[in-house]
Amino acid sequence: MSTLAEYAPLDGRILAGGQSLVPIMAFRMARPAHLIDINEVKGLDRLAVDAGYLSIGACVRHGAFHKPVVGGPLGPLLAYVAKHIAHYPIRMRGTFCGSLAQADPSSEWCLVSATLGAQLVIKSVRGERIVLTEDFLEGVMTTALQEDELLAEARLPLLPGDTKFGFYEFSRRAGDFAMCAALVVYRVVDGKITDARVGIGGAEDRARRIAEIEHVLNGRPPSHDLFVAAGEAAAIAIDPMEDAQTTAEYRRDLARAVTRRALEHSQQ
Numbered sequence: 001m002s003t004l005a006e007y008a009p010l011d012g013r014i015l016a017g018g019q020s021l022v023p024i025m026a027f028r029m030a031r032p033a034h035l036i037d038i039n040e041v042k043g044l045d046r047l048a049v050d051a052g053y054l055s056i057g058a059c060v061r062h063g064a065f066h067k068p069v070v071g072g073p074l075g076p077l078l079a080y081v082a083k084h085i086a087h088y089p090i091r092m093r094g095t096f097c098g099s100l101a102q103a104d105p106s107s108e109w110c111l112v113s114a115t116l117g118a119q120l121v122i123k124s125v126r127g128e129r130i131v132l133t134e135d136f137l138e139g140v141m142t143t144a145l146q147e148d149e150l151l152a153e154a155r156l157p158l159l160p161g162d163t164k165f166g167f168y169e170f171s172r173r174a175g176d177f178a179m180c181a182a183l184v185v186y187r188v189v190d191g192k193i194t195d196a197r198v199g200i201g202g203a204e205d206r207a208r209r210i211a212e213i214e215h216v217l218n219g220r221p222p223s224h225d226l227f228v229a230a231g232e233a234a235a236i237a238i239d240p241m242e243d244a245q246t247t248a249e250y251r252r253d254l255a256r257a258v259t260r261r262a263l264e265h266s267q268q
């Protein structure tokens with residue numbers, strides 16, 4: 001923390017897996033004067049269950065999740081999502097917390113953290129603070145981190161054993177960043193969906209939970225028509241980004257499709 005406090009104001013940057021920072025440096029889009037390599041810092045590779053949470057330290061790689069790391073539905077959910085991130089070599093270096101710090105709107109881990117309500121433990125020489133993902137992600141590659149702060153750990157809540165999950169993402173080629181992705185988790189009690197959490201990533205400036213979709217789902221039995229209605233709610237609720245290749249209308253259509261397909265996946 002003291003090294004970070006000393007060098008961050010001198011244009012120092014944390015180096016974790018380097019799978020975003022190094023390409024950005026290679027393109028000369030960032031030229032940090034100092035790199036603070038956290039890879040050898042003891043304890044930052046900790047991945048453990050603590051009091052109802054899966055704690056993911058700053059140096060835990062994407063590849064750590066290739067196999068379920070925890071019992072119940074959370075382990076398989078993370079394993080399923082992980083394989084959508086980039087390519088195998090990138091997953092063996094890039095980190096879960098680095099993805100959150102990078103805050104790419106398409107990041108799968110940002111989507112998981114926002115949808116499940118992860119708590120993020122932020123440390124600096126000034127102490128420790130805990131921030132919810134929804135307050136941490138502020139926009140495209142913008143977070144609540146101060147320059148001298150380390151995202152030390154992400155805490156994902158464990159999911160009840162009867163939780164169903166579904167994930168679907170659309171990208172132009174395998175391994176590319178998603179143009180739109182949806183994650184759904186819910187339980188079915190007395191034949192009706194309850195405790196639905198639905199998040200969308202890649203469509204807006206940050207991944208977030210969409211309450212309008214959850215309202216459509218909660219209290220109703222799962223069915224094809226309900227999933228179509230949830231997709232419609234997604235298309236209406238989002239405020240899509242536009243760029244030279246992609247119109248807002250196209251992203252709305254993607255949101256409609258990925259939401260329905262994530263719900264269909266949850267039934268498999």
Ligand SMILES: Cc1cc2nc3c(=O)[nH]c(=O)nc-3n(C[C@H](O)[C@H](O)[C@H](O)COP(=O)(O)OP(=O)(O)OC[C@H]3O[C@@H](n4cnc5c(N)ncnc54)[C@H](O)[C@@H]3O)c2cc1C
Nearest residue numbers: 014016017018019020021086094095098099101107108151
């Ligand atoms: C070809 C390619 C395809 C990719 N596809 C995807 C994809 O489909 N989905 C996806 O999500 N990502 C993708 N990525 C990005 C990859 O997942 C990165 O690993 C991730 O975005 C950043 O993690 P990192 O550990 O590599 O961070 P680094 O590159 O080391 O750092 C990224 C930024 O975060 C800061 N930082 C890192 N860790 C911390 C921390 N603990 N606390 C505070 N600041 C920190 C750094 O200072 C830097 O500014 C892709 C990358 C490449 C090269």
